[in-house]
Amino acid sequence: MDTRGHAPASLLPRPMRVARVVTEMAGTVTIELEAGAFAFAPGQFVMVSSPGVGEVPISISSDPDDGTPLALTIRAVGATTAVIAAVSEGSWLGIRGPYGTAWPDIPEGDLLLMAGGLGLAPLRGAFLRALRAQERIGRVILLYGTREPGMILFDRELLGWMRQTRAEIHVTVDQAHPGWTGNVGLITTLLERERLDASNTTAFLCGPEVMMRLSARQLAALGVSPSRIHLSLERHMACATAQCGRCQLGPLILCRDGPVVRHSDVGRALGIAEL
Amino acid sequence: MIVHPVEDLIREHALFAETGPEIAGLLASCARNVVFRDGELIFKEGETADRLLLIRSGRAALETSIPGHGNVIIQTVKTGEALGLSWLVPPYLTDFDARAIGTVRAVSFDATCLRAKCESDPRIGYAFYKLMIPPLIGRLRTARIQALNLYEPTADPNPA
Incomplete structure (x- = not known):
């Protein structure tokens, strides 16, 4: 199969609407997204993109088990994160992932x-x-x-x-x-x-x-x-x-x-x- | 109220945990039991460093004044630690203010007495200075790491 010109599905950002933005401190926000069914484990990260600006890796800060929205905590440290951290409710971000390894299961000790x-x-x-x-x-x-x-x-x-x-x-x-x-x-x-x-x-x-x-x-x-x-x-x-x-x-x-x-x-x- | 002999208080302090009872006994004549109330100034920057305090309970803040920013706490010293190390080296002047956060109970050593004991008996002096090295190294390490400003956004090598 000729796949030239077609990005694998895992590389395609999925558009997600910003449901809420919580200011944690100056320059740092937690963005809650309308992610629908989105399985992840604590410790994993996603690639977050703003069209025409760039894409950055961001760790997931929400709890996958408590039914709360997918949350990303972002500090504006460069050009891309500054734009992403300034999003408002109702705007859209591109999300790829989740990626990477997670924290191990909670140990007995x-x-x-x-x-x-x-x-x-x-x-x-x-x-x-x-x-x-x-x-x-x-x-x-x-x-x-x-x-x-x-x-x-x-x-x-x-x-x-x-x-x-x-x-x-x-x-x-x-x-x-x-x-x-x-x-x-x-x-x-x-x-x-x-x-x-x-x-x-x-x-x-x-x-x-x-x-x-x-x-x-x-x-x-x-x-x-x-x-x-x-x-x-x-x-x-x-x-x-x-x-x-x-x-x-x-x-x-x-x-x-x-x-x-x-x-x-x-x-x-x-x-x-x-x- | 039970009054513990100061020698027992020294011996029970974490800093003296690894030493035998002899050193505590020899230094006890330089020591007394002290209490500071919440907010009380324990010593002030620039004054003669005439005391070593072994914190038995509570917490003390080391503060300095930054023009335009008021006083800033740069370190807290807690139960089991030593407060006031400037008496070890000339010119024996304190570098910071120290203030009690809550009630602080401590054993206070007279610095002149301590130095005299260490000078007169090198065995005591060596043992005692060995006790002072870990807190000194710990503070040096802390100061170096804090100087890196690790939590600042500018510390990110790949800002995106």
Whole structure:
């Protein structure tokens, strides 16, 4: 069959109407889409396009199991994301995917989630799954770090989780004004006070790569097996179908083999600056 | 109310967890038990760094003033950690303000007394300075990572 001139179905963006736009903080919005039947797993990403502007990979921040709309949390950092983050209700975006690997199933033991900045968005679905499973699993710990109190993502939802769930949630910021009564310091300083049962702990990490490297190293030093430390890695994902190689990290093509990977599979590669 | 001897309080502190009881005993004469109320200034930037505080419970904020931005908290120091490290090196002046967030209970060491003990008995001095190295390295590491401004949008190498 001659397929020249025909894009595979997986490459065709599906038009989706913007149902709601929630401003999370300056330059960062959560866009809810009328996606219809759209199966995905927490941790996966989609390619989001604005016609005539460009296409970018964005992690899904909604929970696939709670019946809420498909949600994407986007920060305007470049030309394409600036246009997408400025969409209004009723406008349309092109969506391809979902792509990539998901967070593993919620483990039986203790689950530690460490998120930095917007890294909370890809972890949100996994956290909500863990909350629903809390009766049958061990501790659910969420450690979250960001620059300052005004940049805490999903702040009202976090507060609700703190008050209404049994999850142990701790937040830290890099700096704050007087009146802030929480922690100020690196996210790894929160780890120091957690008495982890290392042999029974699985960790999901998402945030700036330096933060994940340091956190994974500290977790390994505490005795958590690198095969139970899972990271969500970002590279420049352009095609999302493992064809262009732009998101290669050593032997991995992250749009296919990631974004969620085991630390035991990437720890060495993450230490090589050229990759 | 039960009053614990200050030597016990030192020994129970996380920083002294790896040392034998001897060091705590030798340093106890430099120490006293202190309490700071919520919002109380523990020490002020630029004043003589005359104390080392071992936080027993509570949290203290290290603050500095940035023109146009008011005071900014750059770090919090919590239960089990040490507050005030400037007494270790000349000119023994504090670099930041420290303020209690909620009630802070601590063991306060007199810096002059500590330095004299360390000078007079190098064995104590070595053991004690070894205790001070991990918090110093931890703060150096924290400061370096924070200087990278990891969470800023401009940190993205591939803005799209």
